[in-house]
Amino acid sequence: MARSDRIADVWGSRTPYARGETWPVRVDTFLEPGVDAADVAWVQSASILHSNGDALDIAVRDGRMVGVRGRAEDRVNHGRLGPKDLYGWQANASPDRLTRPLVRRDGELVESTWDDAMGRIVARTHELLEEQGPSAIGFYTTGQLFLEEYYTLGVLAHGGLGTNHVDGNTRLCTATAAAALKESFGCDGQPGSYTDVDHADVIALWGHNMAETQTVLWTRVLDRLAGPDPPQIVCVDPRPTPVAEAATVHLAPRPGTNVALVNGLLHEIVRNDWVDHDYVHAHAVGFDELATRVTEYPPEKVARICDVPEDDLREAARILGTADRVLSTVLQGFYQSHQATAASVQVNNIHLVRGMLGRPGCGVLQMNGQPTAQNTREAGADGDLPGFRNWSNDDHVQDLARVWNVDPLQIPHYSPPTHVMQMIRYAEEGSIRMLWVQATNPAVSLPELARIRSILAQERLFLVVQDIFLSETAELADVVLPAATWGEKTGTFTNADRTVHLSEKAVEPPGEARPDLEIFLDYARRLDLKDKDGRALVRWHDPESAFEAWKECSRGRPCDYTGLSYDRLRGGSGVQWPCTDEAPDGTERLYADGQFFAAPDYCESYGRDMVTGAPLEPTEYRAMNPDGKAVIKAAEYVPPHELPSPEYPFQLITGRTVYHFHTRTKTGRVPQLQAAAPDVWVEVSAGDAELLGVTEGDLAEITTPRGTVRARTRVTGIREGVVFLPFHYGYWDVGPDGGGRAANELTITEWDPASKQPIFKTAAARVAKVERSPGPPSSAPTTTASAPLGTPATPTRGGESALADEQVRGAGR
Numbered sequence: 001m002a003r004s005d006r007i008a009d010v011w012g013s014r015t016p017y018a019r020g021e022t023w024p025v026r027v028d029t030f031l032e033p034g035v036d037a038a039d040v041a042w043v044q045s046a047s048i049l050h051s052n053g054d055a056l057d058i059a060v061r062d063g064r065m066v067g068v069r070g071r072a073e074d075r076v077n078h079g080r081l082g083p084k085d086l087y088g089w090q091a092n093a094s095p096d097r098l099t100r101p102l103v104r105r106d107g108e109l110v111e112s113t114w115d116d117a118m119g120r121i122v123a124r125t126h127e128l129l130e131e132q133g134p135s136a137i138g139f140y141t142t143g144q145l146f147l148e149e150y151y152t153l154g155v156l157a158h159g160g161l162g163t164n165h166v167d168g169n170t171r172l173c174t175a176t177a178a179a180a181l182k183e184s185f186g187c188d189g190q191p192g193s194y195t196d197v198d199h200a201d202v203i204a205l206w207g208h209n210m211a212e213t214q215t216v217l218w219t220r221v222l223d224r225l226a227g228p229d230p231p232q233i234v235c236v237d238p239r240p241t242p243v244a245e246a247a248t249v250h251l252a253p254r255p256g257t258n259v260a261l262v263n264g265l266l267h268e269i270v271r272n273d274w275v276d277h278d279y280v281h282a283h284a285v286g287f288d289e290l291a292t293r294v295t296e297y298p299p300e301k302v303a304r305i306c307d308v309p310e311d312d313l314r315e316a317a318r319i320l321g322t323a324d325r326v327l328s329t330v331l332q333g334f335y336q337s338h339q340a341t342a343a344s345v346q347v348n349n350i351h352l353v354r355g356m357l358g359r360p361g362c363g364v365l366q367m368n369g370q371p372t373a374q375n376t377r378e379a380g381a382d383g384d385l386p387g388f389r390n391w392s393n394d395d396h397v398q399d400l401a402r403v404w405n406v407d408p409l410q411i412p413h414y415s416p417p418t419h420v421m422q423m424i425r426y427a428e429e430g431s432i433r434m435l436w437v438q439a440t441n442p443a444v445s446l447p448e449l450a451r452i453r454s455i456l457a458q459e460r461l462f463l464v465v466q467d468i469f470l471s472e473t474a475e476l477a478d479v480v481l482p483a484a485t486w487g488e489k490t491g492t493f494t495n496a497d498r499t500v501h502l503s504e505k506a507v508e509p510p511g512e513a514r515p516d517l518e519i520f521l522d523y524a525r526r527l528d529l530k531d532k533d534g535r536a537l538v539r540w541h542d543p544e545s546a547f548e549a550w551k552e553c554s555r556g557r558p559c560d561y562t563g564l565s566y567d568r569l570r571g572g573s574g575v576q577w578p579c580t581d582e583a584p585d586g587t588e589r590l591y592a593d594g595q596f597f598a599a600p601d602y603c604e605s606y607g608r609d610m611v612t613g614a615p616l617e618p619t620e621y622r623a624m625n626p627d628g629k630a631v632i633k634a635a636e637y638v639p640p641h642e643l644p645s646p647e648y649p650f651q652l653i654t655g656r657t658v659y660h661f662h663t664r665t666k667t668g669r670v671p672q673l674q675a676a677a678p679d680v681w682v683e684v685s686a687g688d689a690e691l692l693g694v695t696e697g698d699l700a701e702i703t704t705p706r707g708t709v710r711a712r713t714r715v716t717g718i719r720e721g722v723v724f725l726p727f728h729y730g731y732w733d734v735g736p737d738g739g740g741r742a743a744n745e746l747t748i749t750e751w752d753p754a755s756k757q758p759i760f761k762t763a764a765a766r767v768a769k770v771e772r773s774p775g776p777p778s779s780a781p782t783t784t785a786s787a788p789l790g791t792p793a794t795p796t797r798g799g800e801s802a803l804a805d806e807q808v809r810g811a812g813r
């Protein structure tokens with residue numbers, strides 16, 4: 001047993017292993033001081049602070065959470081936990097938790113009863129249905145609830161009320177993952193598996209700072225790197241992330257040039273004929289068009305567009321083109337960009353042309369970000385239809401109507417589901433008049449916050465916010481519903497490699513807080529939603545019965561859960577879907593047999609034009625892909641919408657640090673995490689710092705056409721001409737006049753045409769010095785991508801209060 005400060009030592013100690021071996025077990029534990037592991041009850045769960053799905057047990061003593069321990073037997077983490085997993089649970093017991101419903105009375109939010117709060121929501125719902133119909137009502141949900149909750153919401157919104165205005169913050173997060181998988185493979189669902197890390201000889205990370213955002217998966221990579229025959233790493237990121245530090249080749253392109261970059265790599269792969277022609281011929285359509293398209297992207301030209309060294313580009317292409325087993329992971333550096341889907345699809349294309357799919361070590365992970373985002377998409381709470389049914393295929397709508405026992409016309413499918421930026425627009429115009437927000441904080445996380453605030457604050461919009469804290473968004477609400485959360489309720493969720501985990505209730509929620517599922521069930525009951533035979537539409541009453549209902553809905557679809565049950569998920573490891581009678585242990589890799597979910601009658605989507613976003617007609621799809629093969633879709637590079645100018649000479653990008661989760665409602669209330677990254681900073685390159693006359697710690701002002709943020713300067717190895725702001729800092733802990741620290745004051749109201757994902761990673765900005773630092777350095781973490789150049793004066797440490805245990809065991813599963 002070893003003890004270490006896991007704020008300072010983010011990834012813990014190495015357990016090296018060789019290619020093809022099993023990743024050793026290392027069990028990480030963090031308990032409150034004075035608590036003995038022998039004196040607690042352990043309750044099974046998984047992490048809710050990222051998409052990795054780290055399995056853990058919650059330690060409970062005297063009805064309180066007192067710690068966590070990684071689950072040795074789980075396929076995802078083999079016992080390991082990251083910093084947010086280890087310390088984050090403490091937020092549950094924060095004294096700031098909402099404990100009673102609040103309603104707005106004479107302009108003020110005041111405490112009320114559940115009956116009053118729900119009564120107001122139901123009354124408003126009836127009024128609006130009568131006056132305008134279901135199009136007056138929108139639901140904006142999340143990637144942080146449980147599967148059972150999303151499914152219930154999907155049923156009541158689509159099948160009950162009949163509104164098409166349902167989306168999740170997954171739109172900001174992994175809408176592009178879904179879109180890119182649909183374009184290439186006809187359907188959502190990750191082809192790859194985390195065990196591909198064990199077998200790969202090249203791992204390519206495309207706009208993905210895995211070291212900070214999926215720390216345990218990165219630990220797996222580090223352990224391969226420390227072993228014999230380590231994989232080569234290709235990193236594409238404009239910042240010197242820990243991934244870049246570990247890379248064989250680090251390409252640091254100009255933000256917003258990803259399509260040009262991957263086209264350049266494909267150019268080399270095709271030109272050198274590193275193509276698996278047998279695979280392409282048997283399993284894909286569209287190769288010729290790609291081969292023609294990429295002739296326009298020779299390395300010399302791409303090197304100029306992206307401003308990367310030509311030799312590095314060729315070297316990366318050679319590594320990818322000659323490897324036997326390539327694993328790719330794609331995330332926000334690709335997704336939150338103006339050509340998000342087009343760029344992510346080009347990564348799929350590398351795998352298709354090289355025949356790198358469905359074999360150990362050959363995976364694509366179009367990553368998820370949020371812990372339960374996969375379920376939002378599966379269950380249709382992102383506006384799509386449940387079970388990856390195709391909204392433009394009438395047979396699929398019919399089939400769903402059968403499952404729900406409603407008239408097919410009751411399920412809106414006249415147009416694509418309304419994405420959240422469109423819902424915000426409808427609220428601005430006044431056609432959406434009630435917006436029910438659950439487990440997301442749009443007053444901090446949506447782009448162009450001045451606009452968002454003014455829309456959410458309108459008198460004529462009835463805003464319901466269901467949260468565990470009085471977030472910036474809740475402060476604008478007409479009704480606030482206090483939710484019970486992870487650890488206080490039971491349910492399932494699915495991580496980025498399709499592993500389903502059960503999370504059991506460990507403790508009672510505070511005060512009158514209720515599980516989100518109960519809130520939805522109560523709403524459906526009060527509205528008296530009926531099926532076509534006059535029976536209750538929502539016929540379940542608790543998590544397990546909701547799960548059973550979902551299983552039926554998933555039957556025969558790609559995300560088939562019918563082989564799972566709560567009992568099956570208890571005790572051992574999580575299980576990957578599809579899990580059926582034929583595959584009772586789940587399915588490690590999709591498309592192992594080169595068969596895709598892309599047949600015209602079965603696919604989730606007919607695809608879109610990646611430049612205009614227009615959906616393809618069923619007949620067009622059938623003509624292009626009659627046999628349901630994978631689709632190789634070429635794309636041309638288009639420059640970003642807002643380019644640097646003399647007035648705004650920098651490119652602004654935004655993103656994450658390892659210690660915080662999103663808008664910090666939880667991690668900002670955890671002492672170890674908050675102390676590690678207490679306030680906003682701006683990353684500037686050494687050359688730019690000199691031009692601007694700023695040094696480490698100086699207060700700077702960052703301005704775009706939308707607004708201004710003030711932040712202390714951190715001088716780093718970021719590429720020149722680019723500045724970075726973390727988006728974690730809202731205003732709940734800086735007092736009422738404390739705007740001006742949220743990155744989204746600066747971002748633009750624009751999105752990728754195909755996935756509708758907003759662009760958080762390119763805007764033109766200007767930077768100016770405000771004042772000299774009273775004393776360097778800034779409080780930005782020194783352990784991560786924000787590390788200062790040279791040796792830090794005050795390295796990030798957690799100290800005594802952050803000591804956690806590690807226990808390395810022999811071989812794992």
Ligand SMILES: Nc1nc2c(c(=O)[nH]1)N[C@H]1C(S)=C(S)[C@@H](COP(=O)(O)OP(=O)(O)OC[C@H]3O[C@@H](n4cnc5c(=O)[nH]c(N)nc54)[C@H](O)[C@@H]3O)O[C@H]1N2
Binds near residue numbers: 206237254331332
């Ligand atoms: N610690 C922590 N972990 C998290 C989260 C968290 O808030 N904190 N959130 C979770 C969620 S919901 C998500 S979605 C994931 C996100 O996980 P990531 O996508 O890994 O995180 P980001 O920091 O948003 O962006 C990744 C990288 O994109 C780079 N980038 C910016 N612009 C470009 C570009 O034009 N091209 C390329 N190639 N790269 C670019 C940035 O420099 C950044 O390092 O993390 C999950 N895990």
Ligand SMILES: Nc1nc2c(c(=O)[nH]1)N[C@H]1C(S)=C(S)[C@@H](COP(=O)(O)OP(=O)(O)OC[C@H]3O[C@@H](n4cnc5c(=O)[nH]c(N)nc54)[C@H](O)[C@@H]3O)O[C@H]1N2
Binds near residue numbers: 142332471665
């Ligand atoms: N500039 C910029 N903006 C971004 C991004 C970026 O990289 N840059 N990333 C985008 C991405 S990928 C994401 S995922 C979003 C995240 O943006 P948000 O979803 O707005 O961020 P969170 O802070 O996770 O908000 C979740 C809310 O749910 C509450 N909550 C937590 N658990 C529960 C629960 O069990 N029930 C209920 N009812 N409420 C709960 C929390 O208190 C919190 O208020 O931000 C997006 N915005």
Ligand SMILES: [Mo]
Binds near residue numbers: 172173174369370
């Ligand atoms: Mo996300």
